[in-house]
Amino acid sequence: MxxxxxxxxxxxxxxxxxxxxxxxxxxxxxxxxxxxxxxxxxxxxxxxxxxxxxxxxxxxxxxxxxxxxxxxxxxxxxxxxxxxxxxxxxxxxxxxxxxxxxxxxxxxxxxxxxxxxxxxxxxxxxxxxxxxxxCNTAVEPTPAPTGPAEDGPPVLHVSGNKLVDAGGATRRLLGVNRSGGEFMCVQGRGIFDGPVDDASVKAIADWKANTVRIPLNEECWLGLSTIDPAYAGTNYINAVKDLVAKVKAHGMTPVVELHWTYGQYTGNSAGCSDVHASCQKPMPDMRYTPSFWASVANTFKNDRTVVFDLFNEPYPDRATSTTTQAWQCWRDGGSCPGIGYEVAGMQDLVDSVRGTGATNLILAGGIAYSNDLSQWLTYKPADPAGNLAAAWHVYNFNTCANESCWNSTLAPVAAQVPLVAGEIGENTCAHGFIDQVMKWFDDRGLSYLGWTWNTWDCSSGPSLISSYDGTPTAFGTGLRDHLRALNG
CATH class of the missing domain: 2.60.40.290 (Immunoglobulin-like)
Known part of the structure; x- marks a missing residue:
């Protein structure tokens, strides 16, 4: 009280x-x-x-x-x-x-x-x-990482359908999402949800995670006037850079990802009626998103260990009349049926990143909240750097949440390009479903990241932890124990 x-x-x-x-x-x-x-x-x-x-x-x-x-x-x-x-x-x-x-x-x-x-x-x-x-004691110097983390995370690039490091060894992205940067700033409550100090990042590494995905907000990054200046522009960018540095210091790959964007959408499955970046929109917007990615790419282009995830969960299929229209909107943007603002397609965003000279690995999720990759190969954006991988999300309540669907729609994609499950989770507060997902991905040498490293109610988050010291929820126990078994 x-x-x-x-x-x-x-x-x-x-x-x-x-x-x-x-x-x-x-x-x-x-x-x-x-x-x-x-x-x-x-x-x-x-x-x-x-x-x-x-x-x-x-x-x-x-x-x-x-x-x-x-x-x-x-x-x-x-x-x-x-x-x-x-x-x-x-x-x-x-x-x-x-x-x-x-x-x-x-x-x-x-x-x-x-x-x-x-x-x-x-x-x-x-x-x-x-x-x-x-507290109340002098700050001790942070000891240098030991073991595999000594040289930091690898520079990743696409080789066929694998992610490989500079030495040609196959790598997998296995870790967690660290939510907060997409919503706290636009709500005027800060930049991150919960601590992002060294101890809290080390707790992630202690799970034997090698990757942390960091959701972002384009209005906060660009410092638009609607955002509290304390949480926008330079302050926001520096906070993100600081978290990226901490993730790297513990030998983990940082994935910076665009989550919430500008553009008013009031159609089917609208998350909000606000024009501002206060919820998940069906597609990114041409007004600000290309500028956002050009700025992010310029910030990190000299650090190729940082991975770029273009847009969290596209769902143009909820607005358009046909699946073909949805995939065309996804790749090409422009005036998309059912969406009232000019859309930035995945090709626009790839072009924005590559236009800065950045050659960092790029991830692009499909439609239906990144749960549908059925035509990803057909509409794959052109990447002059040849460093583009497919992203996919799955929860137990999604349409494509069984092995039959994975075999028919994911396996063909994974046979041609690297596949990263940027979010896996379930709202049962247990881990039976993600156990199935991880096995399917392990059998094929693919990547996955649990949602989310935040202390929320696991049925609404779902949340992997009950404390930022790494104490897992029942759901998080499944991911933690599996990562430790793989990498311990």
Whole structure:
């Protein structure tokens, strides 16, 4: 809860033993600043309970949400709290940001309070972690990655129907999606959903993932006036670049992907009536998307380890009268039946990327929310760099969600070009379905990425984790254990 009830405040005010404040000092090495500092105060205490407070100061990059963890050392039991979502498991207490105070800029502070019971002693906690990073101690240099990650992720290119590295060895993209960059900024709530610090990225690598797909928003990247400047333009781009760098530092391939785009669509299966990039549109728009991809390509063209995924889940088939019209719209764009804005086709986007001189690997998903690749080969965009692969998405509720469909529509594509399942998932909060998907893809040496590395309700996300330290949901356990079995 946000505030204690008035009856509790009255009891505190009338407590026989009133202590004032007991504060944990910030201790750092000489000349070194802590990544974060926490002041813990016992503001009042009575026979069986006390009121406490924490003041958190962020000394690193701005964050869109925060979670503070510490351990009670004297058997204390949390009873209620305010200005944070308070919880306790064993001795560990967690205070997570509310929707109204999650944004914490560099140098900014936030306070939250609580009431707890005690008996015997009321020892003060000695260590605190903010989004997994230790506070009140000097920042230690990040150790250099060891083992295979030492040289970073490979530069990938297409060779026949395989992805290969510079030495010609076959590679697979196996990992997760890290959602947030597509929606937080346009909703005015930040840039990423949850922490994107080194500890949270390392937790992905600890699952033995080798790839992280990062969804983006074109209006935020381009810094359009409708987006809060704190979350747009240079600030947004730098945040994305920083996350890409962290992903690479742990030896994983970053996939930057365009998720939400401009263009008003109110037809069949519309996600929103807004012209702005506030939901998934049936196709990208000619007004902004080519500029978005030219900018992204210019940003990363000198780093060919970064992969470009052109557009999340096209669904022109929901707007057009025929499947042929849908595939023509998908490749060629222009004035597409049922879509009220000028569409940027996949060929337009390939041309935008290649026009910058970038030769990075490109992924292009099919129609029907990337679940239909039946005519992908027929309408495959021309790529002068010869570095284009097919992307596909599947959930247990999709049309093409069984081996019969995969054998008839996916296998022919995979026989000619590399195939990457950019999203796999199920809304059952279990992993029986993705187990089938992974087996089918493993048998053919193909790539797949689980949706999603966010702490959502697994039935609506679906979510792979319940905590950014990598604690899996029942659904996520299936992907984690499988990746570890493959790459452990």
């Amino acid at each position: 946000r505030h204690p009830p008035r009856s509790v405040l009255a009891a505190v005010a009338g407590a026989a033993a009133l202590l004032g404040s007991v504060t944990v000092p910030v201790v750092t090495a000489s000349g070194a600043a802590p990544a974060c500092s926490v002041e813990y105060s016992v503001t009042s205490q009575w026979d069986s309970g006390f009121q406490g407070a924490v003041r958190i100061t962020n000394n690193t990059a701005a964050m869109s949400s925060w979670s503070l963890a510490f351990d009670f050392a004297g058997g204390q039991e949390l009873t209620q709290g305010w200005n944070a979502k308070w919880s306790q498991s064993g001795t560990t207490v967690t205070a997570a940001s509310e929707s109204y105070n999650g944004s914490l800029a560099t140098g900014a502070s936030v306070s939250a309070g609580f009431i707890a019971s005690w008996s015997g002693s009321n020892a003060v906690p000695t260590s605190f972690k903010l989004n997994g990073t230790s």
